[in-house]
Amino acid sequence: MPRLALTPGEPAGIGADLCVTIAQQPHPAELVVFSDPDLLYSRAAQLGVPLTLTPFDRNAPARAQQPGQLTIVACPLVAPAQPGVLNPANAAAVCRSLAQACDACLAGDCAALVTAPVHKGIINAAGLPFSGHTEFLAERCHVAQPVMLLVTPTLRVALVTTHLPLRAVADAITPSRLHTAIVTLDQSLRRYFGIMSPRLLVCGLNPHAGEDGHLGNEERDIMMPVMTALRIAGLDLHGPVPADTAFIPSRLATIDAVLAMYHDQGLTVLKTQGFGQAVNITLGLPIIRTSVDHGTALTLAGTGQANTSSLESALALALEMVASVNTPTMIAAPSHPE
Numbered sequence: 001m002p003r004l005a006l007t008p009g010e011p012a013g014i015g016a017d018l019c020v021t022i023a024q025q026p027h028p029a030e031l032v033v034f035s036d037p038d039l040l041y042s043r044a045a046q047l048g049v050p051l052t053l054t055p056f057d058r059n060a061p062a063r064a065q066q067p068g069q070l071t072i073v074a075c076p077l078v079a080p081a082q083p084g085v086l087n088p089a090n091a092a093a094v095c096r097s098l099a100q101a102c103d104a105c106l107a108g109d110c111a112a113l114v115t116a117p118v119h120k121g122i123i124n125a126a127g128l129p130f131s132g133h134t135e136f137l138a139e140r141c142h143v144a145q146p147v148m149l150l151v152t153p154t155l156r157v158a159l160v161t162t163h164l165p166l167r168a169v170a171d172a173i174t175p176s177r178l179h180t181a182i183v184t185l186d187q188s189l190r191r192y193f194g195i196m197s198p199r200l201l202v203c204g205l206n207p208h209a210g211e212d213g214h215l216g217n218e219e220r221d222i223m224m225p226v227m228t229a230l231r232i233a234g235l236d237l238h239g240p241v242p243a244d245t246a247f248i249p250s251r252l253a254t255i256d257a258v259l260a261m262y263h264d265q266g267l268t269v270l271k272t273q274g275f276g277q278a279v280n281i282t283l284g285l286p287i288i289r290t291s292v293d294h295g296t297a298l299t300l301a302g303t304g305q306a307n308t309s310s311l312e313s314a315l316a317l318a319l320e321m322v323a324s325v326n327t328p329t330m331i332a333a334p335s336h337p338e
C-alpha cells in the first residue's frame, strides 16, 4: 500500500478544494496531505463535505484512504486563508509544506509527491525567488536540470526550458541542456512508461526550424550536432522539425513524445488538446512527482466549481509510476562530450 504525499499549494486557490473533494472517494493508496488542518476543515465546511484528518505516523502501516478522511502532516499557515484572496504572509508556509513533502519522499516515507497549484507571483511578492515547483524541487533534490513533461491520454510533451522569460530562451538552448533533456526524456519513457525504444520528435526553436540557417542558427549549430551524436548512441530522434507542424496527426502517429524548446511552444498545444486531463511530471528527480495541469483558479476557490479530473489523473499516474519502478528497464545513458 503506497503512501502519496499531497500538497494543496496556494491556500487562497482551489488546491484545498481539490484535496477535500478527492478525499470523498476511496483510493488505493494512503493520501498524506501536507497542509494547515484548519485550511482543509474550513474549505470542507464551505463545500459541505465531511472531513476527518488523522495525524501521519510513519511507523504505522499505510492504510488505503477511506472516503471523508485524509492523513495529515500539519504545516501551519501564518494567516487564515480566504478563498480568492492572495496573502504574501502565507508564501513561506506554502514553500515549507512543499519542502516537507519532498523530504518525506526523499526519506522513503512517501512513494511519490502529488502537487496542487501554487501561485508563483505571490511567493515572489513575498520576497522568495520561486519559478515553479519544478525548479524548487530540483534545487531541494540537488538536481541541476529537471525536465518538465506533460501527458494526456494521447500526447506527451516535454520541455527543454521551463519557466524562463522568452528573451532568455534562445541563450538557454545549449548543447549540454539539450543533451540532458533528450536523455532524461528517453530514459524516463523507458522507465516509467514501459516504452522500450522511445521515438522522440524534437521541435526547432526558430520559425521553420531556422530555414537552413536563414531564420536562425540554433537548429544547425546546436541541435543537429547533439541529435546526431545521440542517434549514433542509439536514440530514435526525429527533427528538428518546424514547431508549427510538429503536432499534426500524421507526425504524432509515429512518435512517443514531442520535445519542445520552451513552455508555450509545447504546453499551448497540449492544454488546448487535453486541459483538465493532463498531468505534469517532473523528470530527472530522485523522487516521483506529478501535478495538475492547471493553476490556482482563484475565482473558483470555495465555490465547488473546481474540476478534480487533473488531480485524479495525477494521483493515478503517480501510482502507475511507483509500480513501474519495480520493473527496471533503464539503459546506460550516453554521456555528453562537453
Ligand SMILES: NC(=O)c1ccc[n+]([C@@H]2O[C@H](COP(=O)([O-])OP(=O)(O)OC[C@H]3O[C@@H](n4cnc5c(N)ncnc54)[C@H](O)[C@@H]3O)[C@@H](O)[C@H]2O)c1
Binding pocket: 009, 014, 116, 117, 118, 119, 120, 121, 133, 280, 291, 292, 293, 294, 295, 296, 297, 298, 299, 300, 305, 306, 307, 308
Ligand atoms: N502546477 C502549478 O503549480 C501551476 C500550474 C499552472 C499555473 N500555475 C499558477 O497559477 C496561477 C494562475 O494561473 P492561470 O490563471 O494562468 O491559470 P489557471 O489554470 O489558474 O486558470 C486558467 C483558466 O482555467 C480555469 N481553471 C483552472 N483550473 C480549473 C479547474 N480545476 N476546474 C475548472 N476550471 C479551472 C480557470 O478558472 C481559468 O479560467 C499563476 O500564478 C500560475 O503561475 C500553477
Ligand SMILES: N[C@H](C(=O)O)[C@H](O)COP(=O)(O)O
Binding pocket: 131, 132, 133, 134, 135, 263, 267, 280, 291, 292, 293, 294
Ligand atoms: N508550467 C506548468 C503549467 O503550465 O502547467 C506550471 O506552471 C506548473 O509548473 P510547476 O509544476 O513547475 O509548478
